[in-house]
Amino acid sequence: MAKEIKAGCARPTGGPVGEKKKKAPVKEESMIEEVRSMIKVGQKAPDFSAPAYHKGKFISVQLSDYLGKWVVLCFYPGDFTFV
Amino acid sequence: MSIDSVFVHKMWNDHELSKMVKGGVPFAMLSDAGGKVGSVFGVYDEDAGVETRGRFIIDPDGVIQGYEVLTPPVGRNVSESLRQIQAFQVVRKSKGTEATPSGWKPGKMTLKPGPDLVGKVWEVWKTNMAFD
Numbered sequence: 001m002a003k004e005i006k007a008g009c010a011r012p013t014g015g016p017v018g019e020k021k022k023k024a025p026v027k028e029e030s031m032i033e034e035v036r037s038m039i040k041v042g043q044k045a046p047d048f049s050a051p052a053y054h055k056g057k058f059i060s061v062q063l064s065d066y067l068g069k070w071v072v073l074c075f076y077p078g079d080f081t082f083v
Numbered sequence: 084m085s086i087d088s089v090f091v092h093k094m095w096n097d098h099e100l101s102k103m104v105k106g107g108v109p110f111a112m113l114s115d116a117g118g119k120v121g122s123v124f125g126v127y128d129e130d131a132g133v134e135t136r137g138r139f140i141i142d143p144d145g146v147i148q149g150y151e152v153l154t155p156p157v158g159r160n161v162s163e164s165l166r167q168i169q170a171f172q173v174v175r176k177s178k179g180t181e182a183t184p185s186g187w188k189p190g191k192m193t194l195k196p197g198p199d200l201v202g203k204v205w206e207v208w209k210t211n212m213a214f215d
Binding site: 008009010011013015039040041042043044045046047048050051052053054055058059061063064066067068069070071072073074075076077078079080081083 | 126
């Protein structure tokens with residue numbers, strides 16, 4: 001039977017049920033660690049481009065287009081997540 | 084930026100956020116399907132498939148000056164983010180000759196680190212200045 005989900009501040013997600021998948025090869029994990037450790041204060045922010053919604057229009061945003069300005073980049077779990 | 088599509092961003096802005104902020108969200112709402120950008124910034128939670136509440140202050144040279152990451156249920160403090168940006172701007176304008184002590188905000192004194200100030204901070208800066 002389907003159960004009702006309580007609405008919380010994290011976006012509800014699902015996934016495979018049952019036995020856990022085997023861990024990814026160690027090589028891949030250490031690569032991810034490497035990428036994570038790249039973020040440090042005093043160092044350049046990694047450049048990226050992303051689709052965006054801005055004042056009624058869909059646009060493409062690239063971080064490096066904002067060189068010369070102060071930028072605040074905020075991540076959040078999902079739209080409609082209350083806080 | 085979240086993993087939601089730009090279409091969901093539009094719905095959230097048009098149906099809820101525009102009722103909180105006149106004219107809607109003034110800045111771009113970015114979409115990061117798959118968490119690729121979040122992964123690079125270290126804020127993508129692979130298990131949950133969402134980004135955590137990460138906030139990065141990036142200066143005009145593209146350098147990250149500060150960041151803060153919170154788990155989903157606790158919201159950020161916008162005033163503190165603004166205070167930090169103002170402090171980084173003061174430091175940048177002084178070309179690094181000035182520093183902002185704990186609790187600094189616009190109008191409060193900055194410090195000019197140098198040989199003369201070593202061991203003398205207690206003379207010019209009091210702990211109660213760390214608080215509002």
